[in-house]
Amino acid sequence: MKKTSNFQSYFLILLMLYGSAFAQGTKKRPPIIDVHVHAMKANPNFANDLCPWFLKNMPGGDPKQPAPSFLNGDCPDPLKAAKSDKEMQDALLGTAERLNVIMVASGDAEILHKWHKAAPNRIIPSLGVSSGKEMTVKAFEDSLSGGFYKVMGEVAPQYQGMSPSDMTLDEYFGVAEKLGVPVGIHMGTGGNGMANITSPKYRASLGRPFLLEDMLARHPKLKIWVMHAGYPMIDEMIALMGANAYVYVDLAGFIWSYPLEEVHAYMKRLIQAGFGKRIMYGTDLMVWPKLLETSIGVIESANYLSEDQKRDIFFNNAVRFFNLDESKFK
């Protein structure tokens, strides 16, 4: 424990020195790419404050009682949820500017267009389709060819009780493969008690990374990243990445919800297995602008990562994966 707290204070001092240099405008912060951001309309039913790493204990409850809460805001200093679209946009883009963050964002098209208009250099728009009922293949291809969207995601068939290799999605992946558009697919953890709350069709077993294999075999030129790094199925994740050289992962969601020790154990295992060049930083940011800082801190404070490995996770791996022009961000 002692070692950790020494490290933490060392890190804080470092951060303060860094902060003052950047605040004085002497140096621009090195760029960070967050590959997993959700653009959402403000919704009073989803405007709860958030305590990071809140899944420390997951009480059993009882089916006769109300369903467990998806989030927990019961801590001394929770992250505040934005209460309006404008508040969210201003806070998010302000923070992104200050911390030099570029975001791959998907979700509500109107919000996404507003963010992109306000900060075209900070937003990389992404188009998600999780079932054939949402949009026709033709409409999807037209949208992806239109120039606004650069990425396909978040594709999340798991919430609908479907495997990512389900044939009803196959033509959509075919379009992304043909156009050379990278795809982000939700695999693994999807929120505590999800099957009891909003997604009765959600199946933990449909987050198994191996379920991607048939689809990848049908689309050998498709470039995908596994969102949430298939948490907690680390062995399948490592085996899948070993067998498929173009599969990357992001760290979104689990890095701020599960206990920190567990988060670090998972990331460390990916690194130990040799995949430091295939991990991308991501948050799964929804309505809490401060989550950017909270999640960056997790990587910054990982004492098992070298500075080069941190830069790979924050930036270099995403530049390579998305074929970005890195000179634009310097």
Ligand SMILES: [Zn+2]
């Ligand atoms: Zn997800």
